[in-house]
Structures are given as C-alpha cells and as structure tokens.
Amino acid sequence: MKKKVSSFHSIKRDALLYLLLLLPLAYIIIFKYAPIYGVLMAFQDYNIFEGISGSKWVGLDVFNFIFHQNSFYRALKNTLALNFLDLVAGFPAPIILAILLNELRYVRLKKLTQTVLYLPHFLSWVIIGGMVYLMFSSGGMANSVLSSLGLGNIEFLSQKTNWLIMYVGVGVWQSVGWGTILYLASIVGINKDLYEASDIDGCSRLRKIWHITLPGIKPTIIMLLILQIGRMISIGFDRPFVMGNSLVSEYSDVISTYVYRIGIGSGDFSQATAVGLFQSIVGLVFLVAANFIAKKIGEQGIW
Incomplete structure (x- = not known):
C-alpha cells in the first residue's frame, strides 16, 4: 500500500514532466508502431480498393x-x-x-x-x-x-x-x-x-x-x-x-x-x-x- 501511495505521489509531483512525455510517446505509437499493421500486405495480393482486411491472403508467394x-x-x-x-x-x-x-x-x-x-x-x-x-x-x-x-x-x-x-x-x-x-x-x-x-x-x-x-x-x-x-x-x-x-x-x-x-x-x-x-x-x-x-x-x- 505504501508503495502504491509513493508511486502516485511521484506521478502527481512530476505531472508536468509526464504530460510532456505524452507527445513523443504519441508520435512513437502513431508513426512507429501503428504502421506495423501494414506489414500484412507482404503476405497478401493487396488490392488498394479492398484494403488490408479485404485483400486475398497468399502467404509467402x-x-x-x-x-x-x-x-x-x-x-x-x-x-x-x-x-x-x-x-x-x-x-x-x-x-x-x-x-x-x-x-x-x-x-x-x-x-x-x-x-x-x-x-x-x-x-x-x-x-x-x-x-x-x-x-x-x-x-x-x-x-x-x-x-x-x-x-x-x-x-x-x-x-x-x-x-x-x-x-x-x-x-x-x-x-x-x-x-x-x-x-x-x-x-x-x-x-x-x-x-x-x-x-x-x-x-x-x-x-x-x-x-x-x-x-x-x-x-x-x-x-x-x-x-x-x-x-x-x-x-x-x-x-x-x-x-x-x-x-x-x-x-x-x-x-x-x-x-x-x-x-x-x-x-x-x-x-x-x-x-x-x-x-x-x-x-x-x-x-x-x-x-x-x-x-x-x-x-x-x-x-
């Protein structure tokens, strides 16, 4: 319990620093991790009109x-x-x-x-x-x-x-x-x-x-x-x-x-x-x- 209080106090004390961290964190998630989903196109016969979810799966072809x-x-x-x-x-x-x-x-x-x-x-x-x-x-x-x-x-x-x-x-x-x-x-x-x-x-x-x-x-x-x-x-x-x-x-x-x-x-x-x-x-x-x-x-x- 003491550890949780201590962690909460630390976050509250450095709230502005954690807030500043949100922007670079959002950048990494949006532009670095989210595009990984597009790797699925390498295993599909990708059709731009049908998108990733509708394109045919072809494996390693x-x-x-x-x-x-x-x-x-x-x-x-x-x-x-x-x-x-x-x-x-x-x-x-x-x-x-x-x-x-x-x-x-x-x-x-x-x-x-x-x-x-x-x-x-x-x-x-x-x-x-x-x-x-x-x-x-x-x-x-x-x-x-x-x-x-x-x-x-x-x-x-x-x-x-x-x-x-x-x-x-x-x-x-x-x-x-x-x-x-x-x-x-x-x-x-x-x-x-x-x-x-x-x-x-x-x-x-x-x-x-x-x-x-x-x-x-x-x-x-x-x-x-x-x-x-x-x-x-x-x-x-x-x-x-x-x-x-x-x-x-x-x-x-x-x-x-x-x-x-x-x-x-x-x-x-x-x-x-x-x-x-x-x-x-x-x-x-x-x-x-x-x-x-x-x-x-x-x-x-x-x-």
Missing part, C-alpha cells in the same frame, strides 16, 4: 516471386556494395576530423572550421545533386577547367567507376562534419589529468592521440560501428536517386529505388512491403550479430 527476380538481387548487391564503401571511407573520416579539430589551439579558427564543416549536413540531397551536376557534368565547371588546361573531359557522372568515387566522396563531404559531434563530445569527456601526466612524461601529440584520445573514444567508436553495420542493408532513397542516372543504373539501382519503382511506379504494394520487411529483418540480424561479436571480443555493446 510474394517473397517467392521477389527472390526469383534478377533486378532484386542487383539492387541488394548494390545496396551492400555502396554501404560497404561508405563504411570504409566514411566511418573513419569523422574520427580523424574530430581528433584534428581537437588539436587546434586557436579557438576562433576551431569554431569557424566546425561551422563550415557542419553546413553540408543541412543541405538537402536535391540541392547537393544539383551542385554536383553543375560542377561535374560533361559541361560542368570541373571539366571546363580541365579543358582550359588542355587535359580533356572526364566523365565524372556517366562512367561507372568515376560515379562510384563521386558517390562516396560526396557522401563523406556531406556527413563528415556532422559525424564529428559525438566524437568531439567523447573527447571532451576524457580526463584532462591524463594529458597533463603525458606532458610531464614528454609525450608527443601523436603519442597522446594514440594512447589517450583513441582509447578514450573507443566505446563511442564501437557503438557507432555496430549501428552502422546494422544499417548495411538499409540505404536512403534521395542520395542514389538524385546522383544516379540511366548510364550508371547498374550501380545506382539500390533497394530503396527498387521499392520506389515497384511500389509507387508499378503500384505493387505487396512487393514493396515484402522487400521492406526483408530489409528490416536482415538489418536486425546484422545489428544483433555485430553487437554479439563486439561483446565476444571484450568490447561494450549497445545492450
């Missing part, structure tokens, strides 16, 4: 059909390949940048640099895609400069290997500044006494980075790496759609554009839902596996 489509496997392969390239090139970039920013001694220069590096994150991929096209298309600024130097044109956006380099490079440029925030916050939390002790021992900056800074942010690196691996099967729609074109569709067609093409373009919502469900399940498997491996080798996982 939709998945069987998808897994026999070459276009699906191409989209899956491209998704994994592009995410792997992003992981290799993009994951270390914010770590290196955060360490470099931390080593800057001029506070004004440090703040100015951070602001400039953060800005691309706030640009939409439509704007970034337009900028990339104006600068790197056949008649763009980059090729105009190369032509004036007598070096000839380079097909940045229509030659497959060049497009891959552009795709990864632009992605790193867009996200690297924003990605430094967590690492800089982790660096700030490192005990300053360790740096003072290293100064007394005569350690160089590189030794401080290797023996103090990197071990200090190691838990953050592991956690973000696990989350990144969990997203290996997922890819945003806007970046490959905006930067892709028919000449490089062999590389730019990914799961998100595949779902858009069959779901919105062809009106086959059952296939689109089935692909999305497959994507979520495989992503969950990757996440659990990465967390399990991290804990097995003695690192701290995300749960």
